[in-house]
Amino acid sequence: MKKTTILNMVYAVLFCVLLVFLLDGGREDGAIQAGPQPDPGGTSSARGAFRVPRLESPGREVVETLVAEDGNDRVDRSGKRKPPRLKRQREPGVLHGHIVDGNGNRLPRGRVLVFRKAHGLDLVAQADIEGAEREYRCCLPAGKVYYAAVDPLSIEGLGVPPLSRGFTRAKRGSDGSILLNEYSRARVVIREGKTVRQDFSIAMQGDVVGRLLDEHGEPLPGVVARIRGLGAKNGGSMQDGTTDKDGVFRLHHLFPGSYRLGFWRPVDFDGFQPPLPTDFVLREGEERDLGDIQVLQGTCAVRGIVVDQDGRPFPGLPIACFPSSSGEDQKSPFDLGDVIRRTRTGADGAFELNNLPAIFCQVSLTPGYEPRGVGTNQVAFWEPSVEVHLTSKQPVVDIGVHVVQQSRPFRLEGRLLEKFPGSHQGFRATVSQGEGQSLPEGVRRSTLRRKPVDVDWETGTYRCLVETPRPEIELRFELEGYEDRVFLIQPEPRGVWTQDIAIPQDFTTPQ
Structure with missing residues (x-):
């Protein structure tokens, strides 16, 4: 037992010697020589800097600056103080450039402000125009994005820098001070050891x-x-x-x-x-x-006739003329949303737009119509705008007869009868176009996809309007935990379909 203990002690000593050799063996050839270490007694500064040469490639030595962090608060399990960690300190980058006027001449004075954000007053650096080169220069920590701008007060009498929201007068604060956020800022990325050039242009307005x-x-x-x-x-x-x-x-x-x-x-x-x-x-x-x-003297005109789906005149329908984007090579005096002329159809359904300029335009037969607003006296379908090219050679254009369908909705309504309050939980009603059904020929209207039916639980009623002409539709009532109640209905113009629904008596439980 005593012999075994002695052998274990010998092995432990050999292991410690080998470990020390592996840790310090590379220092004998001088590949890495550490400079002065921080004072272990704590009498020196909390952070000490020293330089360590390293070989990046054969024949080239690169020197890095390392910072030794304070190790007073770093101890091992035995309570002994650990050696300080070495942290590489990045070499700063340089931002420089000129401030030039509208003719490209360098300004003799001026100041550039550097911010940390695109908006805000978090100023991190500033640099003045100096030297014979009339250049500004400042060092900035690397690996960050900055935003630089010309200080407008530093170039008073020489010009103004550009603004961030168009080139108009900058706003001022309540005390008359200049708001730096009003001026545009250049985005600059500073990389380690790199020099970035950023010139600024100003001008007399x-x-x-x-x-x-x-x-x-x-x-x-x-x-x-x-x-x-x-x-x-x-x-x-x-x-x-x-x-x-x-x-x-x-x-x-x-x-x-x-x-x-x-x-x-x-x-x-x-x-x-x-x-x-x-x-x-x-x-x-x-x-x-x-x-x-x-202003232009309009010499052109557009005329036409509007009838409903039965071929009868459609009176009182609003008509408007808009500029068209078809003539892209034409310099139009209008924006696309401008209304050039307005009118309404007469008792015979006819209309005429006079004093129009010779340009590309669109004639809308139902401007401002909202397709969701289905009602008895509203337009059910709006004709696509008619493209018209007005020229001095053809000042009057007749677009002929156009059909605009008058609204003739079909109404679905009824009462919702609850057996006891709250029995409608999980209830939903929807209407959609019947499966395999298509719109009648000549009817240009979007397909009726499943949409919710208006339900009013205060009055215990439901109601829905469906535009006609329309093929067979499907009215579906759903109640959680029960099979759906489905009705197939053929809509009729200005017709009414009524059905009361008892909840949950009219629903059957799944088999």
Whole structure:
């Protein structure tokens, strides 16, 4: 027993010697030589930095900076203090660049602000224009995304930086201070040891002025003049102004670039014919006078006749003319949602839209119709808009006779009789087109897919409207724990189908 104990002690000592050799064996050849270690007594700073050379490839030595973390709170199970861990400290990146004006010249002064987020005031760094190169430069921690912008106060008198919501005047706070969130910020990714260049462009803003006249040459007040940016720097920007009593409009604080000017009429300006859009280029600091702009003189017309499904005139039906997207190569003065002209069908179902410009347009026979609103006196089907190309050679276009179906719904209704309160739990009623059924020929309407029936438990009734003509439909009543109650019904125009349902007496339990 004593001999065995001695052997175990010898093996333990050999094992410890071998372990120490494996841990420290690589230090003899000088491959890794640690610099000064932090003071184990705790008299030095909590974090000590030292450099460790490592060989990345033959013949090339790369030096990394390592940081020794404070190990005072790192102890092993026996209570002994552990050696500090080594943490690699990333080399920072550099952000630099210039601030240039509209002509590409470098500004002699200015300041760039660096934020941590796209919006907000979490400023992390700032750098001024310095040196003969007129360059800003700042070091930033690597591996992060930053957002940089020009400080507008630092370039007062030289220009203004671009705004994040179009190039108009920036808003100010209640105390008159500039709101930095109003200005656009460049997204910058800083990588370890890399240099990133980010230039910023500023410009002197300009103004636009003009006068709008009607077809008789008289000033046209109360019309909205809308300008849109078309260039790479001002694309997407938009600004509105309204003509005064003299027809004059003014648009201020515009960045240089390409623009398109158009006019938009208020709702009560029925019959207003806006002029063709005006494209122009605004130079830096320029006050551009576009002169007198006259509205279009409409010389075209569209006429037609609308009848119902029985071939009888459909009186009082609203008709509207909209601009069309078919003429993509045409510079239309209208937006696609604008209404050029409105009218209604007469007693004979006829209509005529006059004073239309020579453009591509769509004539809608039932504008604003909502297909969900099925009712006795509503339109049951809206004709697709009729494409019309109006030209000076063919100023009047007759689109002929079109059929618009008048609403003639079929009504489903009845009472819901409960044996005791709460017995309708799990109850549902739906209506759908019968299986294998299709719409009659010539009827252009969506298929009736399963839709819920309106149920009012306060009055104990159900009700549903189904548009006609329609093939056989299926009315289904469902109650949890019972078989469905199904009725096959043939809808009739303006007809009524009535059936009372007793819950749960009218339902059978599954076999």
